Amino acid sequence: MTFREDGAAALEWAASYLERVGELPVLAQVEPGDIRSRLPAVPPVRGEPFADVLRDLDEILLPGVTHWQSPRFFAYFANSASEPGILAELLAATLNSVAFLWRTAPASTELELLTLDWTAQLLGLPTAWHGHIEDTASTSTIAALAAAREATGRSVVVCSEHAHSSVDKAAKLLGLQLRKVPADPEFRLRPDALDLTDAAAVVATVGTTSIASVDPVPAIADACAAHGTWLHVDAAYAGSAWVCPEFRWSQAGVERADSVVVNAHKWLFTPMDCSLVWTSRPEDFRRAFSLVPEYLRTSEAVDSLPDYGPALGRRFRSLKLWAILRCYGQEGLQVRIREAVRLAELFERWVRDEPGWEISAPRHFSLVCFRRDGSNEENQAIVDRVNRTGELFLSHTRLDDRYVLRLAIGNERTAEDDVRRAWDALRAAAAG
C-alpha cells in the first residue's frame, strides 16, 4: 500500500461525497441486516488493497449510511463535520497521540486546555474555569455528577422531566437516586418544585432535547446555593449559540454553575466526538478521578486530563476544535449560528401561516416543534412518509401525550431551499 496514492483516493472519495451528499437519500433506505448480509461472514486471510475497501465503502456501506452531513438532515440535533475538522481528524489519527499524561502528549494536553479557554471566551463563559474534552455529553454528565457526589457526599440528583436521558443513565451508573421535577407549561423546570435538602446535584438544561426549552438557571442557582447543591448545566446543544451575544439571554445564571457541558460536535461544526466540559471546581473533579499508579508517575507537576473524567487514554480531540476555531473565527461561527436560527424562524413562520398546522412549543434557537392538526397516528404517518422518501429526515417527540414533529437545523450546508423542500415534502405527505 502506498499512503500517498491510497490517501489521494480516500480524499477524492471524501471530497466527492461532500459534493453529492445532498443528492443521497437522507435516511438510509435499508432494512436491518441488509448491509451485513452483503459482507463476508469471515475476515480475509490475506491482505487486500485499500482500493477494495474504498470500493466496498461506496457500493456496500454507503446505502446503509444515514447522511448526517446532508443539508436536509433535520432529525435529533442536526450537526456538521466541517472541512477543517475532517482534515484535522486525519492529522490527529496520523499523530496518534495518547494523552494520558502531559509528557505522553504535551501538545495535545496544552492545546486542549487552550482551545477550551478560547471557546469559553467565544461563548462568554467565565474564563477562569477549567475546561477539558470528553467524548459525549453522556460522559461529561457522568464526570460532573461523580464530582458532585464527591463534593457533597450526597446521593440524590434532581432534574426536570425534560432533561436528557443521559442523566438517567448517569445516575443509574453512579448508583445515585434520580428525582424528576415537573416542568411549567413551556417545558422549563419549575424551581418552586425543587427540594434540594439532600441533593448532590441539579442538572439544569439550556436547550432540552425535545423542544430546546431553557430551564430558569438563575432561580435554580439560588436554590443550589442555599442547599450546598452542585449545579450542572447541560447546554450540549444550545450552548454553541452563545457565540452570538443575542442568544446569551439563555446563559443567565450559568456563570454560577459548578459545571457546564457544550457539545462542539452538535452545533460547533466539529466531527464526532467532542464534548466540552468546564468547571469552576476542578479540584472536585480531581478528587473523583485522580489515581496515579507507579507506571504513570512522572516528575512534571502539571495537569493530567484523565484526572477529570472516566477514561485514561485520550485522543488528540482538541486538534479539530482548534482547526475549526481558527478557520471559521468568531465571525464565521456567528454567521453560521445566525443562519441556522434564521432558517428555523422562517420555517416556524411558514407553519404558523399554514392552516391545519401548528407550532407545538415556543421556538428557541434552531429547533422547531410543530404538528398537523389531527391525531398522533396521522402525525406519525407524516413523519414515516417523508422519511421514507429520502428527501429529508426528521424525528419526533411527545409533549403532553401529543406526537410532535421536530425540525432541527444545524448542518452548515443547509440553505433556504433545503428548508423549503422539507416544508413542501411535509405538506405533500400530510395531503396523503
Place this chain on the structure above:
Amino acid sequence: MTFREDGAAALEWAASYLERVGELPVLAQVEPGDIRSRLPAVPPVRGEPFADVLRDLDEILLPGVTHWQSPRFFAYFANSASEPGILAELLAATLNSVAFLWRTAPASTELELLTLDWTAQLLGLPTAWHGHIEDTASTSTIAALAAAREATGRSVVVCSEHAHSSVDKAAKLLGLQLRKVPADPEFRLRPDALDLTDAAAVVATVGTTSIASVDPVPAIADACAAHGTWLHVDAAYAGSAWVCPEFRWSQAGVERADSVVVNAHKWLFTPMDCSLVWTSRPEDFRRAFSLVPEYLRTSEAVDSLPDYGPALGRRFRSLKLWAILRCYGQEGLQVRIREAVRLAELFERWVRDEPGWEISAPRHFSLVCFRRDGSNEENQAIVDRVNRTGELFLSHTRLDDRYVLRLAIGNERTAEDDVRRAWDALRAAAAG
C-alpha cells in the same frame, strides 16, 4: 477553503510525517507551558486559511508531540496507527455518522457487530459472543462491572494487585468496593487467595500493565463459577497476540469469561480510540444501560449499541478496524505480532548476556522488564538520561520496590535496528 487543496496539503503533511517520524526526538523535548506560550491567548475574530493551521501544527505543535508513531517509542504499551486506519478515520470524520440507534447509522451499527465477530474469529474467541466498541479499556471495564453489578446485585470487585488502575477508577465511579488479591512471585493473581462469597466480579488480567503477566484464568473461572461471580478478563494489550495460535496458551479459560476487553488501539494497529468488548451475557449489559426515551423510539427491533455502555453518541469506529482487518488480513496481523515478539526476545537475550544487567520478570509477548544491577536511583537516572536524548522513549514500573525499566515493542515500524539503537543508548546511559 477548498477541501481538495487543503486536503492534499494535509495528506502530504501526514505522509511526510510518517516518513520522518523516526528522525524526530521520541519524547517531546519541551517544558510544561512551552507549547501554550507560543499560541495566542485569544481566538481569532476572522477565519484564517487552513494552510496557517498546518504551518502552526508543524512549527509550534510538533515540538510538543511525543511521537507514539516513532519506531523507537518503547514506553507504556507501544501502539501503531496504521495507514489504512488513518485513512479510515478521514472517511469516518467525513461521514460523521452518529450511531445511537440502528436507523441513525445502519452501516456503522452493522459493521461494528460484523468486525467484532471477525475479530473474535481471528483471536479464537467464542463466535457467539456479542461484541461492541468503547473508547478505551477504562470505559469497557466500567461497562462490564456495571453489568456484573446488575447481574449479581453485589458490590465487591476483586482483582490482583497488578490489575490496571482503571479497575480502581471504575470501582470508585460505580461505588463498588475493590478488594486486591496478592500475586505470586511471577506477578499472577493467586487463586487460593480469592474469597468470592460476596463478589460481583473478578477482573483477571492477561498481560498486566507492569510486566504483561498472565493471571491463571482457568482457576479464577472455577472460583467464579462456584460463587456466581462475573468474570471480566482484561486482555487490553495481550489479547491481540491471540491472532497467532502460539500465543493462545494465554487464552486458556477466557472462553468461560462473562466479558473480555481487547484494545485494538494497543496492538492491533488501530488509531486511538478503539476498545473491543465481548460478552457472553449481552442481556446483562442491556439491563445496566438500556433506556429508550420517546425522542429515540423507533419501530426497528434491532440492537442499539448505546445499550451496552455509558455513552449515547457513538462515532463510526468500526470503519478503521474493518479497513485494517481487510488490508492486513489474518496473515498480515500475524506477521506483525510475531515480529514484535521476536524483537522482544532478541532484546531479552542481549540483556541476559550482558554483565551488570538483569531481566526482572518473565517475558511474555513483546514487553521486556529489566534493570541494571544497582540502586533504584541509578536505574531511574538511566531512564531519564535516555529519554532526554530523544533517541528513544521508555517507561518504568516498580516490582517489589525495585525500579524496573520496561521496553515495550508494538509499533509496526520498529525494526531490529531500532531495538539495537535502544540497547546501545541504554548501555551508554548506564556507563555515564
